[in-house]
Amino acid sequence: MSRIEIHEHELQAYVDGLLPESRRGEVEAYLASHPREAQRLQRYQQQNREIRALFDPVLDEPVPEQLRAAALVPATARASQRLWPRLVAGLLIACFSGGAGWLLRGELQPPRLVQLDGEQWQRASQPASFARQAAIAHVVYSPDVRRPVEIGADQEDQLVAWLSKRLNAKIQAPSLGSLGYELIGGRLLPGNSGPVAQFMYHDGSGQRLTLYVSTENNSNQNTGFHFAEEGPVNVFYWIDGPFGYALSAGIDKGELVRVASAVYAQLQHK
Amino acid sequence: MSADSETLLTCIPRLRRYARxxxxxxxxxxxxxxxxxxRAWGKFSLWRRGSDMRAWLFGIMHNLHVDQRRKPRLDTQELDEEASELASPASPPDALALRDLQSALSQLPDEQREVLLLVALQxxxxxxxxxxxxxxxxxxxSRLSRxxxxxRLLMDGRAASVALKVVK
Known part of the structure; x- marks a missing residue:
């Protein structure tokens, strides 16, 4: 039989009906004289038939609505439909209040912000953009149902150790269980000049709250609480030495200040 | 509805069959x-119009599946394999051929299963x-052949699968 050379890949092609017609006669002649090989190929053909019999019924199943939606509208468009109005609102507020608004707020609140020389102006405008960054990070990550965080609360020790290492400072995830908020987990984000951290919490109703922690504050000055409204997101933020903290959520100011006070108190005691 | 959406929609049943x-x-x-x-929507700009969208989609699915596989699951797969070998002689005879086929398929190395499914099913x-x-x-x-x-050996009997594991 060595005068007809048949390759294994031709036998496979024969199984799948993909053998060129020109070789068909030779392969069939080979199989006629090699019954064991013929039997092997029959088994392979049977595998093909059985695989189709097993999974073809999936073709007739109704397509789940979720998958129809994923095919019809790109995920990014769906996300940005939700996100754009908020971001635009946030940016508008930041533009108007970030300039004149901040001066006004400075006059109304802490005395040290009243007289704004060049350096102080910078210091004052820095926290405003800090709050906006925190609010945007909140708006981007908190609606994510499946992947809201990089590391989950089940690995809290690892999460805290990792973020501390990357921010080069000891970072804590405050425990807010007594206020009804459980830690979901956290992630690392890019800040103005390096990494910042975000911890995410949720309450029983699914309401999410994020704590944004930066170590980029060079002025090393402490401030009291500041409040910013970025579209639908309320933000409380404060600066504590090198650390900047911003707590963001779509909850009312009173509730948020309650949580912010608890976070502040815990961080002071550690 | 855009033409792209429509094409994607028509691909869903076959994507589901293959994924299953x-x-x-x-x-x-x-x-x-x-x-x-x-992922396809995110990468639409990379799809060459006029080329086979189906192959492109299955390629995306393949890459996602490889990514998922990289997450540590090997140990549990080995355990499942042992467990299914122990359990299957006890399963009722009418569960039979097709159920066995599914279990045998799941015991193939991923890269061989993928090739076989793309050929046989798609x-x-x-x-x-x-x-x-x-x-x-x-x-x-070579993956198809192996x-x-x-x-075939898996379907012919459990003894063969044990022997194959030793060889591996």
């Missing part, structure tokens, strides 16, 4: 399809399989 055969579990399979569709040509998976046609052929033979 690839990962077994219905929910995990549909998650894989959804991730594939979302009826792709070997060249299409090669471009979908990003491997040479020769590799497709996968089929291993599946």
């Amino acid at each position: 055969a690839l990962v077994g579990d219905r929910t995990a399979a549909d998650d894989l399809v959804q991730d594939t569709l979302e 009826e792709m040509s070997y060249e299409q399989v090669a471009s979908t998976l990003g491997i040479p046609v020769g590799t497709v052929m 996968g089929r033979e291993r599946l």
Whole structure:
């Protein structure tokens, strides 16, 4: 039989009906004289038939609505439909209040912000953009149902150790269980000049709250609480030495200040 | 509805069929399809218009599946394999052939199962399989050949699967 050379890949092609017609006669002649090989190929053909019999019924199943939606509208468009109005609102507020608004707020609140020389102006405008960054990070990550965080609360020790290492400072995830908020987990984000951290919490109703922690504050000055409204997101933020903290959520100011006070108190005691 | 949406929609049943055969579990399979569709929208600019969208989509699904596989699951797969071998002699005789086929398929190495499914289920040509998976046609052929033979031995009896494991 060595005068007809048949390759294994031709036998496979024969199984799948993909053998060129020109070789068909030779392969069939080979199989006629090699019954064991013929039997092997029959088994392979049977595998093909059985695989189709097993999974073809999936073709007739109704397509789940979720998958129809994923095919019809790109995920990014769906996300940005939700996100754009908020971001635009946030940016508008930041533009108007970030300039004149901040001066006004400075006059109304802490005395040290009243007289704004060049350096102080910078210091004052820095926290405003800090709050906006925190609010945007909140708006981007908190609606994510499946992947809201990089590391989950089940690995809290690892999460805290990792973020501390990357921010080069000891970072804590405050425990807010007594206020009804459980830690979901956290992630690392890019800040103005390096990494910042975000911890995410949720309450029983699914309401999410994020704590944004930066170590980029060079002025090393402490401030009291500041409040910013970025579209639908309320933000409380404060600066504590090198650390900047911003707590963001779509909850009312009173509730948020309650949580912010608890976070502040815990961080002071550690 | 855009033409792209319409084409994607028509691909869903075949993507689901392949995913179901690839990962077994219905929910995990549909998650894989959804991730594939979302990734496809994100990468639409990379799809060459006029080329085979089906092969492109299956390629995306393949890459996502490889990513998922990289997450540590090897140990549990080995355990499942042992468990199914222990359990299957006790399963009633009428569960039979097709159930056995599914279990045997799940015991194939992923790269052999993928090739076999793309050929048998999606009826792709070997060249299409090669471009979908990003491997040479020769590799497709050797994986197909080994996968089929291993599946045959698995279907012929459990003893064969133990012997194969020792060889591996």
